Each structure stands twice: as structure tokens, then as C-alpha cells.
Amino acid sequence: MMKPCAIIDLGTNTFQLLIAQKHVSNGEMEILAHEQRPVSLGKGAMDSNLLQDDAMGRAFEALKEFKQIALSYQCSGNQVIALGTSILRRAKNTPEFVARVQSQLGIQVEIISGxxxxxxxxxxxxxxxxxxxxxxxxxxxxxxxxxxxxxxxxxxxxxxxxxxxxxxxxxxxxxxxxxxxxxxxxxxxxxxxxxxxxxxxxxxxxxxxxxxxxxxxxxxxxxxxxxxxxxxxxxxxxxxxxxxxxxxxxxxxxxxxxxxxxxxxxxxxxxxxxxxxxxxxxxxxxxxxxxxxxxxxxxxxxxxxxxxxxxxxxx
Structure with missing residues (x-):
């Protein structure tokens, strides 16, 4: 049986975590955990296109919590993936934020196009x-x-x-x-x-x-x-x-x-x-x-x- 994997949606307003695995009997998605946190990563960044320090702090705390939840389901390494969307496509300091998340939390971040x-x-x-x-x-x-x-x-x-x-x-x-x-x-x-x-x-x-x-x-x-x-x-x-x-x-x-x-x-x-x-x-x-x-x-x-x-x- 495949191990569970954790997928994090790094939304401009809300961060969401899905932990799921393939069901052993029917092969369908079995949801083990679903969490959301109101991070407001884009707050203060809409005009400046710069992620604000307080927003990045909230994001990092939410991701630390999500990482602990993922570990409790034996998800680690390439089984924890975060998807960056609108504000991370736009912000000038996205590379610094992503580098910190990947180096300190070990969460892979993929910035995806619209x-x-x-x-x-x-x-x-x-x-x-x-x-x-x-x-x-x-x-x-x-x-x-x-x-x-x-x-x-x-x-x-x-x-x-x-x-x-x-x-x-x-x-x-x-x-x-x-x-x-x-x-x-x-x-x-x-x-x-x-x-x-x-x-x-x-x-x-x-x-x-x-x-x-x-x-x-x-x-x-x-x-x-x-x-x-x-x-x-x-x-x-x-x-x-x-x-x-x-x-x-x-x-x-x-x-x-x-x-x-x-x-x-x-x-x-x-x-x-x-x-x-x-x-x-x-x-x-x-x-x-x-x-x-x-x-x-x-x-x-x-x-x-x-x-x-x-x-x-x-x-």
C-alpha cells in the first residue's frame, strides 16, 4: 500500500492541508486529515508585491503545525509538498520565503502558474x-x-x-x-x-x-x-x-x-x-x-x- 502524502495549498488568504492515501480495497482517495488556517499571506502585499514580515511569520507558524501533523501520519521528505499560488507567483521576495520553508522545515514548495x-x-x-x-x-x-x-x-x-x-x-x-x-x-x-x-x-x-x-x-x-x-x-x-x-x-x-x-x-x-x-x-x-x-x-x-x-x- 502507498504511504500517505501531505499536500499544502499556500493560498493568498488561507493555508490548507490535505493528508490522504489510496484506499487499500477500492483504490479511491482516503482522506486522513484536512486542516485550514487563516494565514492572510497576501495581507499588505497586494500593492507592494512584497510579502510582509508578519504575514511570513504567520505562514511559517502554520507550516510548522502542518509539518507536525504530517509527521504524525508518517509523511516525510518528498511526501510533504506545498503548492504556491497567486501571491507567491507575484511577490518579489517569494524566493527568500520558499528557501526558508525548504531549509528549516524540509517542505518542498512548488510555485504553480494560474x-x-x-x-x-x-x-x-x-x-x-x-x-x-x-x-x-x-x-x-x-x-x-x-x-x-x-x-x-x-x-x-x-x-x-x-x-x-x-x-x-x-x-x-x-x-x-x-x-x-x-x-x-x-x-x-x-x-x-x-x-x-x-x-x-x-x-x-x-x-x-x-x-x-x-x-x-x-x-x-x-x-x-x-x-x-x-x-x-x-x-x-x-x-x-x-x-x-x-x-x-x-x-x-x-x-x-x-x-x-x-x-x-x-x-x-x-x-x-x-x-x-x-x-x-x-x-x-x-x-x-x-x-x-x-x-x-x-x-x-x-x-x-x-x-x-x-x-x-x-x-
Whole structure:
């Protein structure tokens, strides 16, 4: 049996750890541990393109903790891999940060392009959906720095792109005293509409029937929906989201303060600041391309990388 491996997503806002192995009987992914920490690595770096000392300190502490968790599952050496995304693609001092992580913690860091990130996200999403899945679908992964889009039909990728319009990026451009305010809506929506233009031709030529949200903010939307419906539900990898309930929650979240958002049943504290920006992005995509159905997948980049590693090992 293959040993477990640990994959870390070094997100601009959140660091996430997946420890998984191939199930001995059916060969499927068996998740042993899943952790996330609100590191905000990109905080203060959006304008300067320099990772800040305090952010790197938070990142290093989270990675030390993740390394200990990985060791407790007998993952070591080349079985612990970290994937650098948007802010690490951009920051001028990324090489110094990566060198410290690799030398002091022994964690391999791979900085991946936006397109490679989209490919891996798609691989994770595909593995999570019910089979067969025929609908032309648009995957949307909202990170802190970038948003990845993948349009696919059955097993064919029709197009993919990465746009620098993630939640932390939008917050750095549109805020009142560091937080979302409804007075910003006009300028925020105008910016998003212009930023989405590269996606237009793809979605007009191949109209998406389903928007599939990849983990992150979409998981919080599911938590809010379930809390308001007073339901408890455990999903293994994917399920539908109510667009009607999403719009109701968006309207509410737009109107209340950060302090009030944090208290909403189902809200994760570290998502409360970014969620209005994520909601604005989701709403624009749904409206712009007239998408009638929305799903969430709990699989994303790190799961996609795990499946990629298995495919390489099987060759």
C-alpha cells in the first residue's frame, strides 16, 4: 500500500492541508486529515508585491503545525509538498520565503502558474461529481489573489483561465476602513464586470448550465444555507446549492457590518471579511452567463494534485 502524502495549498488568504492515501480495497482517495488556517499571506502585499514580515511569520507558524501533523501520519521528505499560488507567483521576495520553508522545515514548495492551478482544480472537481455528469459546467475557484475558471463538458475541457480578482485582491482595492461597505457596490461591480470580459467568448460559445464552486467561500455559503434551513448534512464531495438562498444571503450580508456577519449561524470567522467580495463575484457570473444551477465541490487544488500524483505513480 502507498504511504500517505501531505499536500499544502499556500493560498493568498488561507493555508490548507490535505493528508490522504489510496484506499487499500477500492483504490479511491482516503482522506486522513484536512486542516485550514487563516494565514492572510497576501495581507499588505497586494500593492507592494512584497510579502510582509508578519504575514511570513504567520505562514511559517502554520507550516510548522502542518509539518507536525504530517509527521504524525508518517509523511516525510518528498511526501510533504506545498503548492504556491497567486501571491507567491507575484511577490518579489517569494524566493527568500520558499528557501526558508525548504531549509528549516524540509517542505518542498512548488510555485504553480494560474493555468496549472486551474488544471489541478479541474482534476479535483471531476473526481468529486456524480457520474455520469453531462452538463456543460463552469468551475469557479475563488482564492484570495486569483479566481480560476474551467469550462468543461463531460471529460472535455473547453477552456480555462486565471484572473487576478480574488477576494483579498478586491478587498485591497475596495474598502472603507479595511472592510466591505455597500457604498462601494457601483465601483466594485464595474471593476468585476470589466475583469470578467476575457471569460465572455468562452461562455457565449459554450453556454454553461451549472456553476460549480470549488470549496472555500462556497463551503461557507453551504454552511449558511444549512443553518438557515436548520438542517445538518454531511457531504462527501459535492452537492447542489440553492441560487435563491444564495441571493437572499448575499442581500443580507451586503447590508450588515463585519461584526454582524461574524455572528451569522454557519459563518466561519475568517471568511466573514472576504465573503461580500466572493458573493459579488458569484452573483456577477450567475447573472452574466444566465446560469440556472449551482453546485459546490469540497475538492479543489490539493485534491487535484493528489490525483495527479497517483496518476504519475501508476505509470
Amino acid at each position: 493555468i496549472r492551478e486551474a488544471e489541478l482544480i479541474y482534476q479535483g472537481i471531476q473526481s468529486s461529481l456524480p457520474k455520469p455528469w453531462h452538463a456543460t459546467s463552469l468551475v469557479m475557484d475563488i482564492g484570495g489573489g486569483s479566481v480560476e475558471f474551467i469550462l468543461f463538458q463531460e471529460n472535455q475541457v473547453l477552456g480555462k483561465m486565471s484572473l487576478e480578482i480574488g477576494g483579498l485582491q478586491l478587498q485591497s482595492l475596495f474598502h472603507v476602513h479595511g472592510e466591505y461597505d455597500q457604498s462601494l457596490d457601483s465601483s466594485l461591480l464595474s471593476f468585476i464586470q470589466q475583469a470578467l470580459e476575457p471569460l465572455d467568448q468562452l461562455c457565449q460559445n459554450n453556454k454553461p448550465q451549472v456553476l460549480i464552486g470549488a470549496a472555500g467561500a462556497f463551503e461557507t455559503l453551504l454552511d449558511l444555507e444549512l443553518a438557515q434551513m436548520e438542517k445538518k448534512m454531511s457531504i462527501s464531495s459535492s452537492c447542489p446549492l440553492s441560487i435563491n438562498q444564495f441571493q437572499k444571503n448575499k442581500d443580507l450580508i451586503d447590508q450588515i457590518s463585519y461584526e454582524e456577519r461574524v455572528k451569522l449561524p454557519g459563518m466561519k470567522m475568517f471568511r466573514a471579511s472576504i465573503l461580500p467580495y466572493a458573493n459579488a463575484l458569484i452573483s456577477q457570473v450567475l447573472d452574466r452567463y444566465h446560469i440556472p444551477e449551482m453546485w459546490i465541490s469540497t475538492f479543489s487544488l490539493k485534491e487535484g494534485y493528489w490525483f495527479f500524483m497517483q496518476s504519475q505513480a501508476d505509470k
